[in-house]
Amino acid sequence: MIVALVGNQNSGKTTLFNTLTGANQKVxxxxxxxxxxxxxxxxxxxxxxxxxxxxxxxxxxxxxxxxSRNFALDxxxxxxxxxxxxxxxxxxxxxxxxxxxxxxxxxxxxxxYDLVKKRNIHIDKDKLEKMLNTTVVDISAKxxxxxxxxxxxxxxxxxxxxxxxxIYPKDVSExxxxxxxxxxxxxxxxxxxxxxxxFEGENDYRKHIKPESxxxxxxxxxxxxxxxxxxxxxxxxxxxxxxxKECFTDEEVKIRESQANKKATSWTDKLDKIFLNKWAAIPIxxxxxALVYILSVGLVGGLTVSFVDALFNGSETIxxxxxxxxxxxxxxxxxxxxxxxxxxESIGASPWAVSLVxxxxxxxxxxxxxxxxxxxxxxxxxxxxxxxxxxxxxSFFLDRIFHKFGLSGKSLVPFIVGVGCSVPGIMAxxxxxxxxxxxxxxxxxxxxxxxxxxxxxxxxxxxxxxTYAWIISLxxxxxxxxxxxxxxxxxxxxxxKGSHTTFISELPEYKTPNASYVARxxxxxxxxxxxxxxxxxxxxxxxxxxxxxxxxxxxxxDGELITINDSLLANVxxxxxxxxxxxxxxxxxxxxxVSAVTGLVAKEEVIGSMTTIAALAxxxxxxxxxxxxxxxxxxxxxxxxFMTFNLFSAPCFxxxxxxxxxxxxxxxxxxSMAFLTGFAWLVASLIGSVSWIITAAGGSI
Amino acid sequence: MSSKxxxxxxxxxxxxxxxxxxxxxxxxxxxNDNHALRRRLLDMGITKGVEIYIKKVAPLGDxxxxxxxxxELCLRKADMAEIMVEKL
Numbered sequence: 001m002i003v004a005l006v007g008n009q010n011s012g013k014t015t016l017f018n019t020l021t022g023a024n025q026k027v028x029x030x031x032x033x034x035x036x037x038x039x040x041x042x043x044x045x046x047x048x049x050x051x052x053x054x055x056x057x058x059x060x061x062x063x064x065x066x067x068s069r070n071f072a073l074d075x076x077x078x079x080x081x082x083x084x085x086x087x088x089x090x091x092x093x094x095x096x097x098x099x100x101x102x103x104x105x106x107x108x109x110x111x112x113y114d115l116v117k118k119r120n121i122h123i124d125k126d127k128l129e130k131m132l133n134t135t136v137v138d139i140s141a142k143x144x145x146x147x148x149x150x151x152x153x154x155x156x157x158x159x160x161x162x163x164x165x166x167i168y169p170k171d172v173s174e175x176x177x178x179x180x181x182x183x184x185x186x187x188x189x190x191x192x193x194x195x196x197x198x199f200e201g202e203n204d205y206r207k208h209i210k211p212e213s214x215x216x217x218x219x220x221x222x223x224x225x226x227x228x229x230x231x232x233x234x235x236x237x238x239x240x241x242x243x244x245k246e247c248f249t250d251e252e253v254k255i256r257e258s259q260a261n262k263k264a265t266s267w268t269d270k271l272d273k274i275f276l277n278k279w280a281a282i283p284i285x286x287x288x289x290a291l292v293y294i295l296s297v298g299l300v301g302g303l304t305v306s307f308v309d310a311l312f313n314g315s316e317t318i319x320x321x322x323x324x325x326x327x328x329x330x331x332x333x334x335x336x337x338x339x340x341x342x343x344x345e346s347i348g349a350s351p352w353a354v355s356l357v358x359x360x361x362x363x364x365x366x367x368x369x370x371x372x373x374x375x376x377x378x379x380x381x382x383x384x385x386x387x388x389x390x391x392x393x394x395s396f397f398l399d400r401i402f403h404k405f406g407l408s409g410k411s412l413v414p415f416i417v418g419v420g421c422s423v424p425g426i427m428a429x430x431x432x433x434x435x436x437x438x439x440x441x442x443x444x445x446x447x448x449x450x451x452x453x454x455x456x457x458x459x460x461x462x463x464x465x466x467t468y469a470w471i472i473s474l475x476x477x478x479x480x481x482x483x484x485x486x487x488x489x490x491x492x493x494x495x496x497k498g499s500h501t502t503f504i505s506e507l508p509e510y511k512t513p514n515a516s517y518v519a520r521x522x523x524x525x526x527x528x529x530x531x532x533x534x535x536x537x538x539x540x541x542x543x544x545x546x547x548x549x550x551x552x553x554x555x556x557x558d559g560e561l562i563t564i565n566d567s568l569l570a571n572v573x574x575x576x577x578x579x580x581x582x583x584x585x586x587x588x589x590x591x592x593x594v595s596a597v598t599g600l601v602a603k604e605e606v607i608g609s610m611t612t613i614a615a616l617a618x619x620x621x622x623x624x625x626x627x628x629x630x631x632x633x634x635x636x637x638x639x640x641x642f643m644t645f646n647l648f649s650a651p652c653f654x655x656x657x658x659x660x661x662x663x664x665x666x667x668x669x670x671x672s673m674a675f676l677t678g679f680a681w682l683v684a685s686l687i688g689s690v691s692w693i694i695t696a697a698g699g700s701i
Numbered sequence: 702m703s704s705k706x707x708x709x710x711x712x713x714x715x716x717x718x719x720x721x722x723x724x725x726x727x728x729x730x731x732x733n734d735n736h737a738l739r740r741r742l743l744d745m746g747i748t749k750g751v752e753i754y755i756k757k758v759a760p761l762g763d764x765x766x767x768x769x770x771x772x773e774l775c776l777r778k779a780d781m782a783e784i785m786v787e788k789l
Contacts (some may be wrong), residue, residue, distance in 0.1 A: 088772040091746060226749065229740065230731065234748035235713060235772070244771075264731065281760035323751035396775055400761035404779065409764070502738050502762055503777045504745065507757075 001047050003154060006072050006099060008084035008092050009054030010508050012111045016083060016141035017051040020151065024520055025051065028386040029505055031415075032431035035064045036426050037071055039317065041171040047154060050077065055428075056091070058098045060502075064430040066190045067090060073102060073190065079154060080106045086116045087511035088124060088137070089248075093240045100134065100165040102193045107135045107159045109150055114140040124131055124247045131243050132335075133158045142514075143337035164192045166621045167239035171223065172231070175199065175216040198450075200229045200306075238429075241654055268509045281397050288390075292381040293477065298470045299321055301374035301458060308373065312366030313621045314338040324467035337362035337621060352556050356545055363621035364541025368533045368604045371455045376526050378451060382420050383521040392505070392681075399503050405485045406492025406509045408432045408503055412443040415484065418448035420525055422655035425450075433504065436496035442662045443491070444484045444650035445670045449476050451529060452603035456646050464639040472640070476647055483648065529647070537608050540601050544569065544594070544609045555615070564617045566631070569594055583641040584633070584682035585691030591630040592642060602652050635701040637691035649677040709788050717753065717767075718781035724752045726786035740782060747772045747784060 005013045005329035009031035017195040018025055021040030031054060038051045040060050052068040072080060082099050083094040108128075114122060129136045137153060138214060153159060160446040163366040166173055166583030180195035186208035198205050199217055217228065222229050274297060275284060290321055302321035310318050314335025334342075339360035372701050385391045391413060399409025409433045425445045432438040449457060457476055461469040547569035557567050575589025580593045595609040611623050611629060618627030624634065632640070650656065660669035694701055707717055714729055728751050731739050735769060742750045746769055747753070757766035 056741075059740050059744060063743075083731055090770045091772045094746065143756050230743055230748060233743035233746075237746055237748055237751070276757055278760045358758045396766070397761060398766060399775075399777065400759060403763075418762075445727070495767070502741070502780050503775065504741055505764075505775045507766055507775060580760040600705065610776060 001045075001079070001082055001154075002050060002075075002077045003047055003079045004050045004052060004075075004077040005081050005083060006052055006095070007094060007111075007314035008056055008085060008088075010506070011083050011085040011092065012141040013083050014051055014052065016111065016139070016147070017049055017108065019144050019618070020049050020139055024524070026521060027517055031392070031508065032064065032410075032428070033429045035427055037067055044320065045155060050072075055095065057095055058102075062431060062433045064690070072099070072104065073126050073193070077104060078158065080104045081105050081109050081150070081154075083109045083111050083141075086110045086112050087119070087121075089123070090237075090240050090244060092519075093243060094236055094598050096132065097165065097167055097236045097239060098193075100132065100161060100162060101196055103162065103190050105159055105162050106253050107137065107150070107153060108139075109131065110138040111137055111141050111531045113138040114143055114145065119397055121544055122249045124249075127424075128247045129242065131246060132158060133163060133165050150681050154622045168232075168235055171220050172235065173200075175220045178213040178216050181208055182208050196232060201227065206288060210212075211367055246508075252274075266509070268507075272393070272507070275393050276397060281393075285394060285397075288385075290474070292378070292385075293474055294323075294470070294677070296377035296381060296471055297454065298457065300377045301371070302470070304373035305370045305458065308370045309366065310335060312336050312362055312369065321462075321469075323470060332527045337366065343407060351558070352549060355549060355616070356542070359621065360541050360545025360549075361538055364544065364605075364608040364612040365533050365538050365617040366536050366621065367459070367607045367623070369530070369606070371451075371458060371604075372526065374458075375451050375454070375529055377422060378454075379522045379525040380518065382416065383518045384513055385416060386521075387511065387518060389508045389510045392507055395505065396507060400487070401485075403503070405439050405488035406433060406437065406496065406645065407444070407484075407488045408437040408441070410503065410505065411437065411444075414441050414445045414447050415481075415648070417499070418445045418450055420451055421528075421567050422446045422450045422651050423658045424449070426655060426658040429662055433502050436492070438492045439663060439668075440488055440496060440688060442659055443675075446488055446655050447480045447483050447487075447648055449480055450603065450651075450655075451525075452532075452652065453647050455604045455607045456599075456643060459623065460639045460643050463637045464634065476643070477666060479644075480647070509652070532602060533604075534603055536699075537605055539600055540605050541608050541612050544598065544612050545616065547572065548613055559617075567616075579681075580642075580645075582692075583638065583645055583688035585635070585638045585695060587638070587689050589630070589633065596642075596646055597648075598649065599646055600653055602654075603646065606646050622691055637694075638688050641684040641688035641691070644687060647680075651676075651678035705726050708786070710787050714757070714785055714787050717784040717786045718747040718765075718778045720755050720788065722755050723767050725752060725789045727752050727789055729785045732783040735783065740785065742780070742784065746772055752789070753784075753786065 006015055007013050014025050014027045014034050017040060017372055020042055022043060023040045025038055034051055034053045040049050042049060050070055053064040053069045055065045060069045080099055082096050083098060106252050112689060125138060127134055135153060135453060137150045139150055158284045176195050176199055178200050180191045183191040183194055183205060188205060194205050195673050195677050221228055221231060228613060264573060306319040310331055310333050312335055314333055316332050317328045318331040320329055320372060337358040341354045344354045393408040395412045398412050402409050402411055414425040414428040417428050426442050429438050431440040432441055457473045465472045517609060548564055548567045550568055555562055557564055570590045573594040577588045577593040581588050584592055591613045595606050597611045600607040611621050614623045614628040615621040617630045620627050624630055624631055643656040656669060656673060659672060662667055663669055691701060709719055717726065720726055728747055731737060731742060751769055755765060755767045755769040762773055764775045765778065766773055766775050
């Protein structure tokens with residue numbers, strides 16, 4: 001049995017989905033968390049639950065809403081659970097009136113009943129059931145109250161069959177009936193629903209309508225002095241007003257209304273007085289975002305990178321970097337790499353096997369794992385931004401600025417999510433209503449330095465800018481934002497020209513984050529990063545190691561007679577090293593060229609590859625260190641240029657795949673990729689040339 | 702909001718975007734030129750006769766959070782200009 005979950009955005013569908021199926025789909029506190037349909041099974045039954053993106057009506061507006069309409073209408077689910085937010089009954093019931101006009105059976109899950117009770121609102125459930133002529137179950141998806149009861153109804157199919165609730169006055173009903181009869185003759189499915197649609201003026205089935213019915217529609221519309229669309233919408237709301245009057249006790253309605261009218265009574269309104277204050281909003285926003293960064297990369301990053309590195313590669317001391325104040329702490333550890341290498345040697349393994357493990361796998365994977373502690377904090381901050389409801393406020397007040405630059409306030413969600421990972425960021429662009437703003441957001445989201453780019457920033461900035469590392473790192477986020485705005489306006493002017501744009505959203509209430517959801521979210525994101533390190537990064541490191549360890553004649557690079565410069569990797573890299581020469585201050589570096597290209601697989605692999613190459617060349621995983629003979633030409637300027645290129649050029653294959661899906665074609669994706677890469681190359685080359693000029697003039701950097 | 706629309710007298714019919722924070726108005730009509738937008742506004746309950754209250758204004762003056770039918774909605778001023786209202 002297939003059961004579809006349909007309801008408004010942010011009404012708790014995914015929470016209910018998780019409760020019913022025991023799944024752990026991401027929930028958040030902003031409209032549009034769910035952008036794809038997701039399926040899950042109820043344990044011990046044959047019931048499949050389908051979670052759908054939130055919709056307000058069966059006339060979809062944005063691309064993710066179409067998924068829901070199509071599923072509810074065309075995929076023939078056995079049952080629709082219409083989740084209704086009991087705290088905003090009026091708006092939720094609008095969709096309900098439409099669902100009850102389809103041929104599907106509908107059960108209403110009156111959600112947030114715990115809140116309703118807390119706020120002392122009384123809803124007469126029996127009367128509601130009667131007026132809607134369907135089964136109503138009150139639940140709290142969050143606490144799980146009433147969910148068993150709902151499940152019982154589903155299992156036993158104890159649900160009133162859908163008899164097409166008729167909410168319209170007699171004249172409208174008659175016109176509808178006449179249209180429906182015409183459609184029945186034409187063998188249309190879902191006749192009542194499409195009769196209403198046709199009445200509203202939709203053209204899909206117009207051809208089946210007989211002139212008499214057309215005339216009836218015309219007469220009714222004239223009588224009410226509205227077009228069909230407006231008439232149906234206002235009749236639906238009239239009916240809902242009626243329901244509200246009957247099912248809410250009068251006194252409660254009055255209290256509710258007076259509360260809605262009074263200024264700043266609820267917690268949410270009080271907080272909004274601060275967070276949406278005319279003068280304070282933007283400073284607060286900047287402070288919050290800076291705190292996120294300083295806490296994760298600055299504080300936790302500075303204190304842990306050296307420690308994790310020691311775990312992998314061994315060390316005698318570790319560095320604790322507290323915003324530029326560095327302590328050397330004695331910490332003697334053999335490290336996984338040298339440890340494994342020593343053990344392999346002791347059992348008589350060949351030098352290349354030792355090198356594969358120590359230089360290839362442990363160095364490459366370790367270089368990436370150094371960043372796990374700070375990512376945990378970053379993911380935690382992102383989860384808090386998402387679940388508290390603050391992210392929606394940022395969208396709200398930045399819309400004014402973003403709109404000027406051809407984007408939507410809602411683009412901010414992809415950009416913030418993109419700080420974690422571009423792939424969900426790119427997918428989150430679906431909530432942007434305007435097609436042009438959506439496409440611009442998809443192309444620009446990868447500019448936001450994602451968590452995989454953090455290793456690149458930290459490794460270079462940490463070495464070349466030492467005490468100022470965190471300022472340099474932070475500057476890349478600002479550069480990203482400036483680039484996004486500049487490109488936004490270029491797109492608006494020259495590519496996605498002339499369109500009327502819309503921003504329709506709602507501000508969710510502020511909520512205390514649910515600790516277990518936040519923990520779950522952080523865990524999932526961190527594990528996916530670690531998993532990548534253990535699979536794709538590991539594989540990639542082995543490939544880089546292999547190509548760096550053997551020559552065309554399949555001779556092993558022993559570092560004495562045959563150096564790494566004779567390796568396959570060096571030979572391949574030299575073919576296109578010239579492309580990178582301008583940004584590297586004129587240096588032809590096959591190592592940098594190869595590493596940048598491996599960034600296409602995963603961005604953190606840039607550092608993974610560099611570390612592996614440095615290890616192969618110098619015998620130790622000591623990137624930029626005294627033993628590093630491959631990358632010792634870098635200076636602060638070329639380091640900055642190389643970072644710029646890697647951060648803003650084509651994103652990884654995963655993100656490119658997501659771009660292809662959201663832009664709709666390979667061609668559009670390739671164009672965007674070429675555009676991003678070309679631009680990043682140009683800027684990086686310009687920066688790199690500065691180093692060239694200084695050295696050519698005899699100066700030193 | 703914009704300084705050119707200072708005093709809107711009660712009963713005057715103006716685009717919704719002319720109203721200031723704290724003011725309320727009743728919807729008179731919706732423009733027809735952008736069909737998708739009109740459909741969305743209707744779906745969100747902005748129909749003839751409904752009362753709208755200007756609740757929150759974004760720090761930069763746009764968009765605007767309005768209350769109607771017991772819930773809230775954020776709209777861009779450009780879209781609000783399509784809604785003709787009578788000030789209450």
